[in-house]
Amino acid sequence: MNQWIVFLRGVNVGGNNKLPMKDLCDAMQAAAFDDVQTYIQSGNIVFKSLHTSADAVGDAITGLIEKTFGFAPRSHVLSAEQLSKALDANPFARKGQNDPKTVHFFFLAEAPGHKADLDALYDLKARSERTELIDDVFYLYAPDGIGRSKLVDKIEKWIPVPMTARNMRSVYKVAAMAGLEINAPD
Known part of the structure; x- marks a missing residue:
């Protein structure tokens, strides 16, 4: 498993793009992401996955959010390194x-x-x-x-x-x- 950090852009700002972090964690866990943790409501996520590239992680997270929550925020993906x-x-x-x-x-x-x-x-x-x-x-x-x-x-x-x-x-x-x-x- 690889560890990833995602900073989402423009979620839960001014009542727009509402994304409850608990619901996001649940959706990610159901989609085979592991050890999902979030920090505050602005879209800071730490997790593990089998994905091996930042692009693949970004596509997967953005797609999951769009399918589950109806909008597609930009996902800035970083490795722990x-x-x-x-x-x-x-x-x-x-x-x-x-x-x-x-x-x-x-x-x-x-x-x-x-x-x-x-x-x-x-x-x-x-x-x-x-x-x-x-x-x-x-x-x-x-x-x-x-x-x-x-x-x-x-x-x-x-x-x-x-x-x-x-x-x-x-x-x-x-x-x-x-x-x-x-x-x-x-």
Whole structure:
């Protein structure tokens, strides 16, 4: 069995795409996924399956949700190793930038390469915000919050690949559920 982490995009947001996590767990278990665990209602799932590729997992999860719940959210699929790598690469996991509510991981469907206009994003940053794109994860340190961030509002325009975001607290919790050793900042 292979362990997988899935971050669903756009579920249980503003009363749209309602997806009760207990019902999702039950549907996944019935479809031969094992050890299914979820964290909060935003579509964070850790499980084991016989699937050997992220694409196969994403197709299976999206298809299951569409068949069972009537909509098809984007599934961002990571292996435990990929999630561990994203945590280790976090440039903001250090003293002074370690409040889990202020650091955000934007998991990209692929490394954006030349598609990303980081200069345009840089121009939108608030004075307190810091960013870094490492492979297929865009990291944002936003100590004043992301609710009114001009950068967050335009990120998909300047990094035009499918993505979903989680704050550091959620990423740490999901990593712990996956049994990963977490080197949380002091």
